[in-house]
Every structure is written in C-alpha cells, then in structure tokens.
Amino acid sequence: MMTQEAIGFSQRLGILLRCLSRNCPRCAQGPISGLGYFKEVCSNCGLVLDRKNGFLLAALPYTYFIFAVLWLLPLLILWAQSLLSYPMAFGLVAVGALVWPLLLYNYCKMIALGQYYFFLPKELNRI
Numbered sequence: 001m002m003t004q005e006a007i008g009f010s011q012r013l014g015i016l017l018r019c020l021s022r023n024c025p026r027c028a029q030g031p032i033s034g035l036g037y038f039k040e041v042c043s044n045c046g047l048v049l050d051r052k053n054g055f056l057l058a059a060l061p062y063t064y065f066i067f068a069v070l071w072l073l074p075l076l077i078l079w080a081q082s083l084l085s086y087p088m089a090f091g092l093v094a095v096g097a098l099v100w101p102l103l104l105y106n107y108c109k110m111i112a113l114g115q116y117y118f119f120l121p122k123e124l125n126r127i
C-alpha cells in the first residue's frame with residue numbers, strides 16, 4: 001500500500017512497470033489482462049481497474065500509434081521503394097488495421113492504466 005507521503009519517481013516507475021508487465025498497479029498480482037480478457041477489478045486487492053466513462057480511453061491512441069509505427073510505416077516504405085505493389089500494400093494495411101488493434105487493445109489498456117497511476121499514484125489508495 002502507498003502512504004500519503006510524497007511518492008518518488010522510482011515508486012512511480014515501479015507502478016508503471018507493474019502495469020507494463022500486466023500486473024495490478026497496487027498489489028502487483030497478475031496477470032490482469034491478456035489477449036481476450038481485461039479484469040475490471042483486481043481479484044487480489046479489489047482495485048477497480050476500469051472505472052468506465054472513458055477511463056482507459058488513452059489505450060486507443062497507443063494502439064494506433066503502435067500500428068502506425070510497426071505496420072503502416074514499414075509497409076509505406078516498402079511500397080515507396082516499389083518492393084510491394086499498391087494492391088498488396090493496401091491489402092496488408094487494411095488487414096493490419098483490423099488485426100493489430102484486436103491484438104494490442106488490452107495491452108494498451110495496461111499502458112493507459114500505468115500512465116494514469118504514474119501521474120496520480122495516490123489514486124491507488126482509492127477503492
């Protein structure tokens with residue numbers, strides 16, 4: 001449990017790393033997310049992980065940023081170098097636009113959760 005004292009950078013980094021390793025930011029038990037699931041409440045400490053109303057909305061830009069950097073940009077470069085035909089590049093981008101978000105979204109929720117508690121670590125004391 002966090003105390004009400006000032007929370008240092010290393011503690012904040014620990015919270016972020018717990019989230020990036022798919023564990024609860026408060027009790028470090030996990031995993032709390034996977035390819036097909038994201039727990040709304042930690043089964044160990046009861047921390048509400050998804051507060052709804054767009055709480056984890058930051059996962060969407062993370063998802064599309066990763067898609068753009070790891071999929072769209074390399075395909076664009078291959079197409080610009082004439083190593084891929086336009087229909088092939090377009091098809092791969094279209095398929096990737098559907099598959100990448102499905103694969104990444106739950107993990108990107110963990111990134112969003114880590115980001116939130118990195119900046120507001122005292123919120124971990126809330127139920």
Ligand SMILES: [Zn+2]
Nearest residue numbers: 024027042045
């Ligand atoms: Zn927990």
